[in-house]
Amino acid sequence: MNASTVTVIGLGPMGRAMVNVYLAKGHTVTVWNRTASRADDLVARGAVLAATPAEAVAASDLIVLSLTDYAAMYAILDGVGDALAGRVVVNLSSDSPAASREAGRWLADRGAELLTGGVMVPENMVGTEASFVFYSGPRAIMDAHHDTLDVIGRPHYKGEDLGLAQLWYQALLDVFLTGLSSFAHAAALLASGGVKAEELVPYARENLDLVKLLLAGSATAIDTGDHTDHGANVTMMSATTDHIVAASRDAGIELELPKAVQSHYRRAIEAGHGRDSWTSLYEVIRRG
Numbered sequence: 630m631n632a633s634t635v636t637v638i639g640l641g642p643m644g645r646a647m648v649n650v651y652l653a654k655g656h657t658v659t660v661w662n663r664t665a666s667r668a669d670d671l672v673a674r675g676a677v678l679a680a681t682p683a684e685a686v687a688a689s690d691l692i693v694l695s696l697t698d699y700a701a702m703y704a705i706l707d708g709v710g711d712a713l714a715g716r717v718v719v720n721l722s723s724d725s726p727a728a729s730r731e732a733g734r735w736l737a738d739r740g741a742e743l744l745t746g747g748v749m750v751p752e753n754m755v756g757t758e759a760s761f762v763f764y765s766g767p768r769a770i771m772d773a774h775h776d777t778l779d780v781i782g783r784p785h786y787k788g789e790d791l792g793l794a795q796l797w798y799q800a801l802l803d804v805f806l807t808g809l810s811s812f813a814h815a816a817a818l819l820a821s822g823g824v825k826a827e828e829l830v831p832y833a834r835e836n837l838d839l840v841k842l843l844l845a846g847s848a849t850a851i852d853t854g855d856h857t858d859h860g861a862n863v864t865m866m867s868a869t870t871d872h873i874v875a876a877s878r879d880a881g882i883e884l885e886l887p888k889a890v891q892s893h894y895r896r897a898i899e900a901g902h903g904r905d906s907w908t909s910l911y912e913v914i915r916r917g
């Protein structure tokens with residue numbers, strides 16, 4: 630592809646990683662950050678430091694934001710005046726789908742287009758083969774900037790609704806963060822018996838492999854609403870959640886995570902799913 634011109638606003642670990650891969654691939658990169666000193670080494674590598682957000686926005690047609698949340702976008706862009714007109718803003722900051730949609734309206738009022746996105750790898754993997762990013766927003770804008778955005782990670786375009794990228798981002802992090810917390814919880818439970826976390830690793834890996842095997846069939850059950858039990862019903866598994874809570878209490882460790890899971894099972898039984906598969910938890914969870 631031809632090297633392009635891009636502005637990156639926000640130079641936390643993620644924004645810095647993006648600037649580094651763009652510079653490494655020969656792109657012209659303008660940067661701006663609230664704390665200007667975070668740009669020093671990037672400028673030494675060839676980035677151009679804009680003096681103001683307006684100057685940063687004016688420097689490129691494509692403006693990538695990598696900020697803590699969408700509130701930071703308003704804090705930075707509110708004062709740039711007409712500079713936004715005709716620009717494409719790609720907000721790769723984490724926030725809710727509603728915040729993404731609201732940002733689309735705010736930018737449209739200023740003559741700019743928005744693509745929303747969520748980077749699905751840690752900053753040290755940005756620009757590698759493994760890197761991918763969920764996007765949503767106008768298809769034509771996505772297509773026009775696909776190659777420039779591909780430098781950060783493979784774009785996975787999810788549709789025109791600006792909320793979809795964050796919905797996908799939060800859904801995957803729901804799996805990821807809950808998985809990490811469950812590992813930390815299991816490690817604390819074992820530690821009460823004098824077992825080191827490293828001993829848990831091979832068993833946890835096998836456990837996660839089993840979870841992987843279960844996913845496709847579980848998705849079919851969820852999508853069709855057919856929660857027929859195939860040998861591990863809600864009542865049996867509910868008893869196990871009681872035992873995890875009891876073991877955690879005996880160990881003196883926190884109870885909130887196993888109690889949340891216990892509550893899913895108890896509510897599924899109350900809703901009449903006692904003899905169904907665990908996938909019926911979905912029916913309880915989705916109703917809130």
Ligand SMILES: NC(=O)c1ccc[n+]([C@@H]2O[C@H](COP(=O)([O-])OP(=O)(O)OC[C@H]3O[C@@H](n4cnc5c(N)ncnc54)[C@H](OP(=O)(O)O)[C@@H]3O)[C@@H](O)[C@H]2O)c1
Nearest residue numbers: 639640641642643644663664696697701704722723751752
């Ligand atoms: N780090 C990762 O591995 C990773 C992975 C996937 C996704 N993400 C997402 O990528 C985004 C950026 O991540 P990060 O790790 O670079 O986060 P970070 O360290 O929190 O950096 C946030 C950036 O936002 C700026 N900022 C925050 N509030 C601001 C405000 N009110 N006004 C102006 N600037 C403001 C900070 O400026 P200052 O430098 O002046 O504080 C900094 O440039 C986040 O949404 C994060 O969830 C990160």
